[in-house]
Amino acid sequence: MSDCAGSRPAPQRVRVRHRLHPVVPIHYFGRSQGRRDRPVAHIGDKKRMSLLVRVNLALIVVFAVGATVTGFVCRTVLEANAEREIRTEAGLMMDSALAVRDYTAREIAPLLHAQMQSVFLPQSVPAYAATENFLRVHDTRRDYSYHEATLNPTNPRDRATDWEADIIERFRNDNAVHEIVGERDTPMGRSLFLARPISAQPECLVCHSTPEAAPATVIEKYGRNNGFGWQAGDVIGAQVVSVPIAAAETAASGAFRTFLIALSTVFAALLVVVNLVMYALVVRPVRRMARIAEQLSVGDMSAAEFPATGGAEIALLGRAFNRMRKSLDKALRILENGA
Ligand code: HEC
Numbered sequence: 001m002s003d004c005a006g007s008r009p010a011p012q013r014v015r016v017r018h019r020l021h022p023v024v025p026i027h028y029f030g031r032s033q034g035r036r037d038r039p040v041a042h043i044g045d046k047k048r049m050s051l052l053v054r055v056n057l058a059l060i061v062v063f064a065v066g067a068t069v070t071g072f073v074c075r076t077v078l079e080a081n082a083e084r085e086i087r088t089e090a091g092l093m094m095d096s097a098l099a100v101r102d103y104t105a106r107e108i109a110p111l112l113h114a115q116m117q118s119v120f121l122p123q124s125v126p127a128y129a130a131t132e133n134f135l136r137v138h139d140t141r142r143d144y145s146y147h148e149a150t151l152n153p154t155n156p157r158d159r160a161t162d163w164e165a166d167i168i169e170r171f172r173n174d175n176a177v178h179e180i181v182g183e184r185d186t187p188m189g190r191s192l193f194l195a196r197p198i199s200a201q202p203e204c205l206v207c208h209s210t211p212e213a214a215p216a217t218v219i220e221k222y223g224r225n226n227g228f229g230w231q232a233g234d235v236i237g238a239q240v241v242s243v244p245i246a247a248a249e250t251a252a253s254g255a256f257r258t259f260l261i262a263l264s265t266v267f268a269a270l271l272v273v274v275n276l277v278m279y280a281l282v283v284r285p286v287r288r289m290a291r292i293a294e295q296l297s298v299g300d301m302s303a304a305e306f307p308a309t310g311g312a313e314i315a316l317l318g319r320a321f322n323r324m325r326k327s328l329d330k331a332l333r334i335l336e337n338g339a
Pocket residue numbers: 122125127128148150152153154155156158198199200201203204205206207208218222227237
């Protein structure tokens with residue numbers, strides 16, 4: 001090439017020089033006048049967002065969308081779990097009540113038969129056993145309760161409250177309804193109730209039809225006014241179990257909060273790592289390259305070598321720039337020598 005340059009006639013060389021100007025960054029000459037000696041503090045176009053800002057914005061958008069979707073799914077699952085848990089508790093209480101009733105009818109009542117000839121022992125009554133059992137549970141767990149709610153009870157403590165009477169009415173009005181589940185506010189907080197109907201069977205009528213039919217011991221203890229007039233097949237009351245909702249809901253929102261904190265922590269760690277890696281592997285080497293390129297562009301050939309560090313692609317670019325710089329150096333020298 002040197003031969004060629006040397007042998008070229010002068011006008012041609014001038015043309016080459018003119019053509020070369022755009023290669024030696026023409027606009028940098030203009031912009032860099034007067035700040036040649038100043039280190040290039042800010043590389044990049046201020047109007048454009050830096051790479052790190054873009055990456056961070058993209059990550060934040062992905063996180064925001066991801067957190068919203070997973071948060072929604074997680075919340076729905078946790079709420080469904082909490083509801084299932086509460087219903088399971090209520091079902092378990094109902095099953096225990098039925099078990100106590102059954103145990104009393106099969107095992108306790110026959111044992112008390114002899115004593116019952118002289119005095120009526122309520123311990124033989126399944127409804128009484130279940131109620132007493134859960135009153136003891138209620139002593140330690142105030143927000144759990146069980147009630148043998150009855151419209152016309154033998155024992156006044158079993159009288160249905162207004163809302164229980166409504167439930168019994170619903171069972172009476174529709175034989176197909178075997179269970180009612182609902183929520184209500186109580187002084188102990190919101191609670192879920194599970195109710196099942198109690199129907200009078202023919203064998204119940206011994207004690208629950210008329211005072212005349214009832215054993216004298218029952219009349220003696222409970223009087224003639226309550227718990228009579230039941231008809232076989234009629235729904236006379238309901239077993240009502242109440243379970244607190246607050247505890248399960250608090251646990252669900254606690255779990256949700258923990259999940260959000262964990263998710264945010266992972267995201268924050270990811271953000272820090274991505275920033276550090278991006279800075280070390282891309283931003284810093286590219287900035288150095290830009291600084292060197294800018295120095296070269298204003299003719300400062302003392303600029304350092306382009307760094308061949310960072311990610312493989314950046315290192316490749318650095319090496320390519322170094323080669324280009326050498327070629328440029330050579331070309332300029334040839335031109336200078338030629339001129
Ligand atoms: C031997 C008499 C007797 C028979 C039979 C009997 N009960 Fe009772 N029942 C009572 C007595 C007494 C009470 C009140 C116990 C107490 O002190 O809580 C009672 C209470 C109840 C209660 C709680 C509400 C209330 O009235 O205080 C229900 C519900 C009940 N019985 C349902 C039945 C059903 C259903 C049957 C038939 C499967 C039945 N009973 C058979 C004597 C009887």
